[in-house]
Amino acid sequence: MKNLKFDKTGSADFSKTLRSRVNAYFKSTNTNIYGDRSMVIKTIIMLTVFFLPLIIMSTGLVSSPPLIFALYITSGLGMAGVGMGVMHDAIHGSYSKHKLVNKYVGYTMNLIGANANVWKIQHNVLHHTYTNVDEGDDDINSPFFLRFSPNAKHYWIHQFQYLYIWFFYGLSTISWITTKDFVRLKRYKEMGFFNKEGEYxxxxLKITGWKxxxxxxxxxxxxxxxxxxxWIIVLAFLSMHFVTGICISLVFQTAHIxxxxxxxxxxxxGLISYDWTVHQLATTSNYAPRSKVFSWLIxxxxxxxxxxxxxNICHIHYSKLSKIVSExxxxxxxxxxxxxxxVEALSDHVKMLRQLGRA
Incomplete structure (x- = not known):
C-alpha cells in the first residue's frame, strides 16, 4: 500500500467551523460525547438476545428442529445488535469516558467469534481514514469475484455480482469466525502493525483461544x-451467521457503495485530492434519518x-449532530x-453494484 495522505490546502475553514459548532453543542447542552444509561440498557438487551437462545439450547430441553433454527436466528439478530450497537462504540472509545470500560465492552467482539484488535486496524485505522480508497480502505479490498470500486480490476463475472453478492454477504461472519482474522492479522503484520517483539x-494465540x-x-x-x-445443529448455527452477515453487510455497504x-x-x-473532512462527506451517505427505532437497532x-x-462520539448523539453537519x-x-x-439506500446500493459490474 502507498503512503497515502490527504490534501490539506483546502476546506480548512469548513472543518474548523464544523468542529467548533459540535463542541459548542455539547457545551450548551451540558452533555459529554460518550454514552449514557441508555447504552448500558442497550448492551444488556443485545447481549440477552444473543446469549439467551444459546443458553436455552444448552439445557437440552429443546428438541424441535424449527425451534432450534428460530433460537439460533434470534441469537444471530442479537449478535448483529452487539456488533453494531455495543462493540462498535466501545472499540472506537466512545462508549464510555473510561478506557477500561471501552476495552472490556469491546471484548464483546471476541465473544461473538471475531477479534477486537484486528477489527481496530481494519475498521478504525484503514476504513475510517481511507474510506473508499483502493488499497487503503480494507472494506473494499475484496476477492476477485466482487468489485466494490470503479478503480478495482474488472472481470466478466462482476456483471452478475448484484445477483450473487447476497450469498457472500451472508457468509461474511462465517469467514470472520474461521479464517478472516488470521489472514488479516498476517497481512497487517506485513503492513507494519503487530510488529513489536513477540506481539504477533x-x-x-489470543485469537485462537477466543475462537x-x-x-x-x-x-x-x-x-x-x-x-x-x-447436521441439523450445524445448519442452524450456520443460519445464525448467515442472518448476522446479511444484517451487518447491508448496514455498512449501503453507506459507502x-x-x-x-x-x-x-x-x-499517494496524495488524495481532498481534505480529510470533505473526503468523509464525499464517500459516505446517511439513510433513514427519521426512523428512531431502526436507528436504535443498528x-x-x-x-x-x-x-x-x-x-470518538457515541452514536446516541448522531441524530442531533446531523442537523449541525448538514447545515x-x-x-x-x-x-x-x-x-x-x-429501502432507497438499498436500491441505490444494488444500482451501484450493477454499475460496477458493467465497467
Missing amino acids: GKEV LFYYSYALVLPLIMIPLPA VSDAVFPKADQE GGLNFQVEHHLFP TAREFNVPYMVKKTF
Missing part, C-alpha cells in the same frame, strides 16, 4: 446437549456521515448525502 505470536471459547458455547455445547442429528459516493484515487505520490449507523466525522455542509457548499429510507 501472542495475538495468534475456541466461542465455538465451545455457541456450537459444541448445543451439539452435546440437543438430542438431534449433528452507492451511486453518488466518490471513490478517490491517489496520485503516484447502533445509529444510519448516520454514517456523523460517525465518520466524529467516531454547515450546505453553508460551505460541501456534499451531504442522505437517503430518506433504508
Whole structure:
C-alpha cells in the first residue's frame, strides 16, 4: 500500500467551523460525547438476545428442529445488535469516558467469534481514514469475484455480482469466525502493525483461544446437549451467521457503495485530492434519518456521515449532530448525502453494484 495522505490546502475553514459548532453543542447542552444509561440498557438487551437462545439450547430441553433454527436466528439478530450497537462504540472509545470500560465492552467482539484488535486496524485505522480508497480502505479490498470500486480490476463475472453478492454477504461472519482474522492479522503484520517483539505470536494465540471459547458455547455445547442429528445443529448455527452477515453487510455497504459516493484515487505520490473532512462527506451517505427505532437497532449507523466525522462520539448523539453537519455542509457548499429510507439506500446500493459490474 502507498503512503497515502490527504490534501490539506483546502476546506480548512469548513472543518474548523464544523468542529467548533459540535463542541459548542455539547457545551450548551451540558452533555459529554460518550454514552449514557441508555447504552448500558442497550448492551444488556443485545447481549440477552444473543446469549439467551444459546443458553436455552444448552439445557437440552429443546428438541424441535424449527425451534432450534428460530433460537439460533434470534441469537444471530442479537449478535448483529452487539456488533453494531455495543462493540462498535466501545472499540472506537466512545462508549464510555473510561478506557477500561471501552476495552472490556469491546471484548464483546471476541465473544461473538471475531477479534477486537484486528477489527481496530481494519475498521478504525484503514476504513475510517481511507474510506473508499483502493488499497487503503480494507472494506473494499475484496476477492476477485466482487468489485466494490470503479478503480478495482474488472472481470466478466462482476456483471452478475448484484445477483450473487447476497450469498457472500451472508457468509461474511462465517469467514470472520474461521479464517478472516488470521489472514488479516498476517497481512497487517506485513503492513507494519503487530510488529513489536513477540506481539504477533501472542495475538495468534489470543485469537485462537477466543475462537475456541466461542465455538465451545455457541456450537459444541448445543451439539452435546440437543438430542438431534449433528447436521441439523450445524445448519442452524450456520443460519445464525448467515442472518448476522446479511444484517451487518447491508448496514455498512449501503453507506459507502452507492451511486453518488466518490471513490478517490491517489496520485503516484499517494496524495488524495481532498481534505480529510470533505473526503468523509464525499464517500459516505446517511439513510433513514427519521426512523428512531431502526436507528436504535443498528447502533445509529444510519448516520454514517456523523460517525465518520466524529467516531470518538457515541452514536446516541448522531441524530442531533446531523442537523449541525448538514447545515454547515450546505453553508460551505460541501456534499451531504442522505437517503430518506433504508429501502432507497438499498436500491441505490444494488444500482451501484450493477454499475460496477458493467465497467
